[in-house]
Amino acid sequence: MEIFGIPHQAFLGQLLLGLVNGAFYALLSLGLAVIFGLLGIVNFAHGALYMLGAFAAWIMLDKFGINYWMALLLAPLTVGALGVVIERLFLKHLYKIDPIYGLLLTFGLALIAEGIFREMYGVSGQNYDVPELLSGATNLGFMVLPNYRAWVVGVSLSVCLGTWYLIERTRLGAYLRAGTENAALVQAFGINVPLMVMLTYGAGAALAALAGVLAAPIIQVNPLMGSNLIIVVFAVVVIGGMGSIMGSILTGLGLGVIEGLTRVFYPEASSIVVFIIMVIVLMIRPAGLFGKEA
Amino acid sequence: MKLKTLIASMAVGFAAAASAQGTGPVKIGFITDMSSVYADLDGPAGGEMVKWAAQDFGGKVLNRPIEVVTADHQNKADIASAKAREWIDKDGLSMLIGGTNSGTSLAMAKLAEEKKRPFFSIGAGSARLTNEACSPYTVHYAYDTVALAKVGAAALVKAGGKNWFFLTADYAFGHSLESDASTIVKANGGTVAGTVRHPLNASDFSSFLLQAQSSKAQVLALANAGGDFSNAMKSAKEFGILKTMKPIGLLVFITDVHSLGLSNAEGLQVADSWYWNQDDASRKFAKRFFDKYKRMPTSVQAADYSAASNYLKAVQTAGTTDADKVMSTLKSMQIDDFYNKGQIRADGRMIHDMYLYQVKSAKESTTPWDYYKMIAKVPGEQAFTSAADSKCALLKK
Numbered sequence: 001m002e003i004f005g006i007p008h009q010a011f012l013g014q015l016l017l018g019l020v021n022g023a024f025y026a027l028l029s030l031g032l033a034v035i036f037g038l039l040g041i042v043n044f045a046h047g048a049l050y051m052l053g054a055f056a057a058w059i060m061l062d063k064f065g066i067n068y069w070m071a072l073l074l075a076p077l078t079v080g081a082l083g084v085v086i087e088r089l090f091l092k093h094l095y096k097i098d099p100i101y102g103l104l105l106t107f108g109l110a111l112i113a114e115g116i117f118r119e120m121y122g123v124s125g126q127n128y129d130v131p132e133l134l135s136g137a138t139n140l141g142f143m144v145l146p147n148y149r150a151w152v153v154g155v156s157l158s159v160c161l162g163t164w165y166l167i168e169r170t171r172l173g174a175y176l177r178a179g180t181e182n183a184a185l186v187q188a189f190g191i192n193v194p195l196m197v198m199l200t201y202g203a204g205a206a207l208a209a210l211a212g213v214l215a216a217p218i219i220q221v222n223p224l225m226g227s228n229l230i231i232v233v234f235a236v237v238v239i240g241g242m243g244s245i246m247g248s249i250l251t252g253l254g255l256g257v258i259e260g261l262t263r264v265f266y267p268e269a270s271s272i273v274v275f276i277i278m279v280i281v282l283m284i285r286p287a288g289l290f291g292k293e294a
Numbered sequence: 295m296k297l298k299t300l301i302a303s304m305a306v307g308f309a310a311a312a313s314a315q316g317t318g319p320v321k322i323g324f325i326t327d328m329s330s331v332y333a334d335l336d337g338p339a340g341g342e343m344v345k346w347a348a349q350d351f352g353g354k355v356l357n358r359p360i361e362v363v364t365a366d367h368q369n370k371a372d373i374a375s376a377k378a379r380e381w382i383d384k385d386g387l388s389m390l391i392g393g394t395n396s397g398t399s400l401a402m403a404k405l406a407e408e409k410k411r412p413f414f415s416i417g418a419g420s421a422r423l424t425n426e427a428c429s430p431y432t433v434h435y436a437y438d439t440v441a442l443a444k445v446g447a448a449a450l451v452k453a454g455g456k457n458w459f460f461l462t463a464d465y466a467f468g469h470s471l472e473s474d475a476s477t478i479v480k481a482n483g484g485t486v487a488g489t490v491r492h493p494l495n496a497s498d499f500s501s502f503l504l505q506a507q508s509s510k511a512q513v514l515a516l517a518n519a520g521g522d523f524s525n526a527m528k529s530a531k532e533f534g535i536l537k538t539m540k541p542i543g544l545l546v547f548i549t550d551v552h553s554l555g556l557s558n559a560e561g562l563q564v565a566d567s568w569y570w571n572q573d574d575a576s577r578k579f580a581k582r583f584f585d586k587y588k589r590m591p592t593s594v595q596a597a598d599y600s601a602a603s604n605y606l607k608a609v610q611t612a613g614t615t616d617a618d619k620v621m622s623t624l625k626s627m628q629i630d631d632f633y634n635k636g637q638i639r640a641d642g643r644m645i646h647d648m649y650l651y652q653v654k655s656a657k658e659s660t661t662p663w664d665y666y667k668m669i670a671k672v673p674g675e676q677a678f679t680s681a682a683d684s685k686c687a688l689l690k691k
Contacts, residue, residue, distance in 0.1 A: 010508055017500045122334040124553035125524055130532065137534055143504065146532045218532070219498075220524045220553060224331070228495045263492075263501040268464050271493035 013143030020149045022256020023156035029236040029248040031207035037243035038200045041102040047226030048110035049205045053212025054221045068131040075213045076206035083205025087198045117223035125220025160249045235278045241291025319361040323381045326393020328366035331520045335547040336393040340598045347602035367398045374398035375405045382409045388615040396420035403432045410617045414601040417594040424643040428686035432642040436597040437567045441677040443474035445648045446565035451482040459511035463518035464491040471517040471544045487511035499529040514539040547592045562653040568593035575632035590663040600633035641686040645674035
């Protein structure tokens with residue numbers, strides 16, 4: 001059996017690989033969506049935070065012998081703490097002014113972080129081995145899937161759904177959403193809104209770092225790894241609808257699959273297909289697929 | 295007022311001419327990618343090699359001090375040629391060296407021809423520099439895509455790797471590597487099972503590699519460089535593709551192998567012009583480099599040193615920095631140093647031996663950076679485009 005001229009089995013394989021990449025897009029765009037939704041900041045430092053997560057894992061292993069499993073927890077915590085510092089030092093002064101300042105500031109921070117790591121570690125990238133427990137591959141019949149990739153999909157989907165549940169279905173999430181609508185009123189009910197906003201940015205940063213740790217064994221840990229990815233992730237957020245949590249998860253997965261299939265049918269276009277879709281979506285639904293029309 | 299302006303501009307003109315030919319310093323300009331994808335294989339350390347060459351020459355030539363200036367072209371041809379133009383017009387630059395990136399080298403070669411300055415291209419791959427786009431002032435020093443393809447591909451096909459699949463970076467450099475290598479594969483009785491062209495800085499290679507695997511080809515040829523190459527190799531290992539396919543990197547530097555680690559790069563075949571551990575003189579140079587940078591030099595960095603020091607020798611012999619005289623000295627002298635032995639042909643191609651290396655396994659590697667074993671040495675006349683095949687008019691005289 002053939003689908004669009006390629007064997008059925010190869011097609012299934014490519015579909016699955018697309019899903020793996022989509023899981024990264026989902027995890028990264030989720031963080032962006034949370035930060036934009038609750039803080040109104042277009043976080044251009046997201047790619048850099050992702051890179052920092054990967055580097056944190058690599059440094060922990062290389063310098064301190066901290067293994068992958070510990071890094072999976074410690075790297076996001078470290079980068080999340082850095083996020084809290086960034087929010088306290090810089091971002092909190094920007095909430096009341098034009099969003100363009102937040103964009104410029106975070107973009108500048110990203111350039112600084114990249115520059116520092118480029119200076120320290122060069123551009124060739126560092127190798128991070130797949131942890132012992134997840135090395136090897138499973139034969140699914142239609143393809144041989146490395147166990148690590150299956151793990152990545154599992155972790156990112158659980159984290160994405162967990163975050164969605166936290167924000168949309170719990171009391172804490174309700175406070176957060178109310179805080180963005182009317183901070184003064186929520187404050188009046190005795191809730192510490194600035195603390196909540198600060199922790200939200202920290203959590204967004206930690207999500208990016210988690211994606212970085214997950215990526216470290218798959219690609220070379222490189223100071224430029226974030227800037228290669230961030231533009232695509234922004235397109236994902238725009239397509240999904242700025243600020244929509246579920247929208248960014250579903251769009252991330254969907255676009256990963258579409259991009260994966262483009263890699264088979266017309267590989268040269270695989271790096272732009274996401275942007276073509278973005279243009280079409282913006283023409284038909286300017287607020288994005290899952291965004292609320294203003 | 296008009297007269298004053300005229301005198302002033304004449305004075306400026308004379309000053310510039312004086313510094314170009316007179317008693318001022320002999321200026322060497324070095325332009326490369328200092329901060330982006332190719333910065334590790336050349337970059338600031340490459341600039342330092344040119345400075346070392348000047349120091350080791352005694353810091354002076356023809357009783358004039360040697361001065362080295364460097365700049366970052368950010369992989370943009372317009373920045374490279376604008377900077378070079380500024381150096382030549384304002385500072386009376388005597389010679390220009392272009393590091394990595396073919397686009398920038400082609401632009402600088404054109405400028406150097408217009409301004410009549412010797413131009414050494416070191417890390418650029420494009421064979422056009424001494425073929426369709428050749429110039430009397432260009433020297434292409436280290437390697438080119440034709441030599442990489444001939445050295446790497448021919449040996450592998452002869453060893454039984456008949457059926458090839460190309461994973462190609464989708465831009466000029468990748469295309470020319472792929473087409474040069476396919477020509478060699480076919481000429482040696484091999485076949486090309488398929489090609490997939492991936493965008494530059496692709497985020498993930500697994501999908502492309504799955505296509506390579508289903509082609510059932512024996513050889514996985516990576517016609518890409520830097521981060522794309524490393525990530526492709528890493529995924530190939532992860533997906534178990536290296537169990538059935540033999541990988542060949544068409545442009546790989548030792549820094550790439552180091553960054554991948556021997557566990558990922560083991561068995562890879564690599565064509566290159568120089569390896570730090572090839573003889574005593576090279577090891578001596580490498581040790582000096584290592585002491586400063588804590589890593590081993592690439593062939594490009596060794597070639598930066600060699601090119602600058604041979605230029606200075608030519609200036610000394612010619613007794614002038616006049617471009618035409620220096621170029622004719624360069625083309626008539628024998629080049630013989632730790633980097634390589636050879637001669638610069640009339641089209642500017644430095645003809646020297648090329649090598650095919652295989653990356654050692656972790657077991658075979660006994661010391662840090664002990665990565666390559668040589669499996670073939672290809673004489674320069676066989677490695678590079680032959681004079682008969684070249685379209686360069688300078689060879690047809």
